[in-house]
Amino acid sequence: MAELIEISGASYAPSGVPVLDDITFSSSARRIGIVGRNGSGKTSFARLLAGLIAADRGSVRVASADVARDRKAALGAVGILFQNPDHQIIFPTVQEEIAFGLLQMGQSKFDAAKGVAGILTRFGKTHWAGAAIYRLSQGQRQLVCLMSVLAMQPKVIVLDEPFAGLDIPTAAHLTRVLAGVDATLVQITHDPASLQGYDRVLWLEAGRVAQDGVAADVLAEFSQAMQQLGEDDDLSDLAR
Template identity: 35%
Template sequence: MNSIHFDGVSVRVSVDGSDTAKTLLHDVSLGLTERRIGVIGANGSGKSTLLRLLNGLVAPSEGRIVVHGDDTVANFRGVRRNVGFVFTDPLSQLVMPTGREDVELSLRRSVKNSKERAARAETVLTRFGLLGLADQSIYELSGGERQLLALAAVLAVDPKVLVLDEPSTLLDLRNRELLRRTIAGLDQQVIMSTHDLDLATDMDRVLVVESGRIVFDGDAEEGVARYRMLCAAALDELPTGSRTGDVPR
């Protein structure tokens, strides 16, 4: 079953010890088969919750998610072998002093021989043009270089699905374009949340999330247009003088 299925999925959490649960996602049912899928929406809309369900970082309060035949709760280890997750801030997942060590760490479970593991890590770093930075401290690298290292470490184990949570947030224009080209060339299915609407229009399919619900599911350009309309409507509802932001471009 080479696809991802959400069946009646809701997520509720208690906030600050309150007896009343807050619903982050409402009754989501989806089949995700396209090669490139974008997820867009305002901050707090439920995008990150939707993505974290895909590899078991968040468990559904109701419903079920199946990724390539594995239930994300009943077989979360199998799901995590198939789904690689890259966070917005690469420092949240780069845990070793250098990129080389981080890529080798990600390979430790699948490649037992240390010499073979080192060779595989070097191949991965070369593929992403990072070999020259492999032995520098991750704290000496730019945000874009760290993001690419985090991506390389995740892809080193060859997951079937790559999930990216707002990967371009910390990137300058050059590294954003490098990320864009890298994503386009990957064999994996890519599911990505983003505020970058140019990146969103590269996708085969776009989901628009609003207040924990999927309010649009379809063509990328149509999805971006729908999101802009939602943002414009929200701004129109604000009192005069409080409109501090613009509609996304």
């Protein structure tokens, strides 16, 4: 039986610069973490998994959909929540933003409107329907992005540093919301603490898989390695 996520020998080298190299990963776990230092390829991995970029070699499938080449199927298979909601939002009002993905999936305007109403009701935000996005706080805009993704009912949701820039109460609220999401979550982060309770963790280093396995084991190894780097003179070397 095929796994929910299947990545086989995926490499990505824009303009010939290697960013991801021979990534192979498959899983049907409910909560998956991706860790690594800045520049390790985490964000590119997120975009590859969501089908926003295509691998130069290898394949990426989610729920059997080739996410880079079958974009309509990908919309129902995987959604992504960016670190900065302003990089995701393209419409001026909440209802327009949420409706966009549903329309892209081929729904009629009537069905899309029902979907918008349903997700707003679910979150107790029906009064947000006609609200101007620019008037919302960053945390509120992040919630709009999450509602937009959830409205499409994807089987996998990729979270690219979702708590960056949020204050503590807003981050805590978003954590509670995500804990109740009935979909596989793949969280990209440099913070091991945010992955406590996760099932599996993939550690990326310089665009390659450094370790992959049970979350507790990989996080312990990753944390120890990062602590060691912090104790060394890691800032002396020029970044590649």
